Amino acid sequence: MASTDADDCKHYIGSVQDVRQRCRTTAEVGGRKVTVFALKTSFYALDDKCYHAGGPLELGDIEEINNDLCIVCPWHKYIIKLSSGEGVYQGIDPATKKTEWKTKGVKQRVHEVVVENGHVYVRLNLAGKLDCDRYYTEEYRKLMNEDVVDLKFDFSDPNTKIE
């Protein structure tokens, strides 16, 4: 679990050097599972559980689409912009019949990354309500603890069978 700077609710993730070296750092931050990506010269932080069905975004591939870095969920290949949390997809322009990238709007919660004195922190953004929030409700946690985790469901593998 990330430690917290109580003054302004910054959650410590690690040194810049370590976070860059790992490329992806997943931590429990304020009760949420958050992944920090260190890509090129920037850091991005977002809820790790995909808004679609809770897939582990920390295991997704990175793609650059229209100059935006995106994560591709490993479960059903939904694509999410790292900077904004927008879900994006390829649609067809009815006029030209050509494919173009379209947005579904913000679906995944992104958080602020703060870099200070060689260390990386996350400040949670909890404004509004987003699709991915359902994975952090009491009902969901209770369901997962009592009914799914006990049944040995492996979150990293969507093909795992419940025994």
Ligand code: FES
């Ligand atoms: S769980 Fe991420 S695309 Fe379905």
